Amino acid sequence: MRTWSAAATVLLLLVLSGPTAVRAQQQGAASSARDAAPIDLTGYWVSYVTENWRYRMVTPAKGEYRRIPASPAALPLINAWDPAADERAGNQCKSYGAGAIMSVPGRLHITWQDADTLRIETDAGTQTRLFHAATSATSATSPGPRSWQGESTATWEPATGGNAGGGGGSLRVVTSNLRAGYLRKNGVPYSERATVTEHFDVAPLPDGGRLLLVTTIVEDPVYLTGPYVVSPHFKKEPDGSRWDPTPCSSTW
Numbered sequence: 001m002r003t004w005s006a007a008a009t010v011l012l013l014l015v016l017s018g019p020t021a022v023r024a025q026q027q028g029a030a031s032s033a034r035d036a037a038p039i040d041l042t043g044y045w046v047s048y049v050t051e052n053w054r055y056r057m058v059t060p061a062k063g064e065y066r067r068i069p070a071s072p073a074a075l076p077l078i079n080a081w082d083p084a085a086d087e088r089a090g091n092q093c094k095s096y097g098a099g100a101i102m103s104v105p106g107r108l109h110i111t112w113q114d115a116d117t118l119r120i121e122t123d124a125g126t127q128t129r130l131f132h133a134a135t136s137a138t139s140a141t142s143p144g145p146r147s148w149q150g151e152s153t154a155t156w157e158p159a160t161g162g163n164a165g166g167g168g169g170s171l172r173v174v175t176s177n178l179r180a181g182y183l184r185k186n187g188v189p190y191s192e193r194a195t196v197t198e199h200f201d202v203a204p205l206p207d208g209g210r211l212l213l214v215t216t217i218v219e220d221p222v223y224l225t226g227p228y229v230v231s232p233h234f235k236k237e238p239d240g241s242r243w244d245p246t247p248c249s250s251t252w
Contacts, residue, residue, distance in 0.1 A: 032115035032116050032133070033115065033116045033117075033133035033154065034112050034116070035115070036156055037156060037171075038156055038158060038159070038168055038169035038170075039169060039170070039171070039201070039202045040202070041118065041171065041200055041202065041212065042110050042112065043109075043110060043236055043237070044107060044108070044109055044110075044236070044238075044239060044240045044242075045107065045108040045110065045212050045234035045235065045236055045237060046106075046107045046235055046237055046242070047104075047105040047106055047107070047232065047234055048211065048233040048234055048235045049105060049233075050233055051230065051231060051232075052067070052103070052230065055067075055184055056103055056105055057105060059185045059251060059252055060184055060185065060186040061186065062078075062079070062187070063079050063081075063186075064184075064186060065078055065184070065188045068183055068184070068224075068228055069224050069225045069226045069228060070188060070223060070224065070225070071223050071225045073222060074188065074222075074223035074224070077187060078186075078187055078188055078189070080187075081186055082187075083187075083250035083251045084250070086250040087250045092247075092248040092249055092250040093125055093127070093148050093181075093248035094148075094179075094181045094182045094250075095181065095182040095183075095184065095185045095248075095250075096122075096124065096127050096148060096181075096248050097148040097178060097179060097182070097190075098148065098149050098150050098152070098175045098181075098196045099178065099181050099190045099194055099216075099218045100181065100182060100183050100184065101122055101124075101125065101127055101129070101148075102214045102216055102230075102232045103216070103230055103232045104124045104125065105124065106122055106123050106124030106125075106246075107122070107123045107124075107237070107242065107243055107244070108121065108122055108123075108212075108234060109121040109123075109240060109243060116133040116135075117131065117132050117133070118130070118154060118171075119131075121245075123243055123244050123245045123246060124246060125246070125247065125248040125249075126245045126246065126247060126248075127148065127149060128149065129149045129152060130149075130152060131152045131154035131171070131173050132151075132152065132153055132154060133153075133154055133155075134153050134154065134155045143177040144177075146177055146178060146192055147177070147178070147179055148179055149175070149178075150175045150176055150177045150179075150196070151176060151177040152173050152174070152175040153173070153174050153175075154172065154173045155171070156169055156170075156172075157169050157170050157172050157199075168202075170199050170200055170201045171199070171200040172197070173196075173197070173198045173199075173200065174195065174196070174197050175195070175196040175197075175198070176194075176195050176196075178190075178194055178196070179192060180192045180194075183218065183228060185250075185251070185252070189223045190218055190222075190223055190224070191220050191221075191222035193220060193221055193222055194218055194219065194220035194223075194224075195218075195219050195220075196216065196217070196219075197216075197217045197219070198214055198215065198216050199214070199215040200212065200214055201213045201214075205235070209235060209236055210235070210236040211233055211234070211235060211236070212233065212234040212236070213231060213233055214232050214233070214234070215229070215230075215231050216229065216230050216231070217229050
């Protein structure tokens with residue numbers, strides 16, 4: 001009788017501890033964001049301007065906001081744009097914030113800062129963006145002061161539809177806690193209440209190269225009447241020999 005009771009006790013303990021053991025095993029085997037990456041975003045990339053050329057390659061005229069769903073509250077700011085005043089106030093980086101930086105022509109350098117943090121540096125404006133994995137301890141901390149690049153949380157999303165069985169996927173990034181900035185160089189604003197959602201995808205080119213596609217969605221309850229969506233593209237470069245960091249400018 002004692003032998004049966006001992007066996008039953010051991011069995012009961014195994015049953016009760018089973019889920020905990022499984023969870024511990026799963027946690028121990030959990031991958032970092034870098035290890036779980038379905039696509040490789042690292043390296044040097046250069047802007048491949050295929051949309052909104054007239055708004056990106058030259059500074060638009062004052063008051064020009066076509067293709068942006070600007071709200072009535074934004075119009076006084078658009079019409080009052082003064083780049084010299086921005087320079088004097090130290091706000092020459094207002095058009096290099098997370099709401100617009102991917103559309104600023106230039107180069108990106110993408111690396112892993114650590115196993116759960118993707119780092120994007122831009123030579124235009126010499127900006128740095130940090131994408132923290134949604135499960136990392138850093139992403140769970142309280143936000144710091146508002147900044148041009150804000151606080152970004154990233155999640156890998158597997159491929160769906162016809163590509164689901166062939167691997168691949170994309171990176172979804174949500175950014176908030178922003179300083180108020182410009183969607184375009186000519187002062188079309190977004191407020192500090194704006195949220196920027198981005199999807200990073202990689203596609204092959206016929207010549208064997210690679211294309212980075214970034215779908216950017218800016219939502220702002222203050223200065224926009226609906227989502228503002230753009231899709232800047234970048235081509236992969238073999239190395240960083242053309243990397244050329246330049247400071248922010250209010251006029252270009």
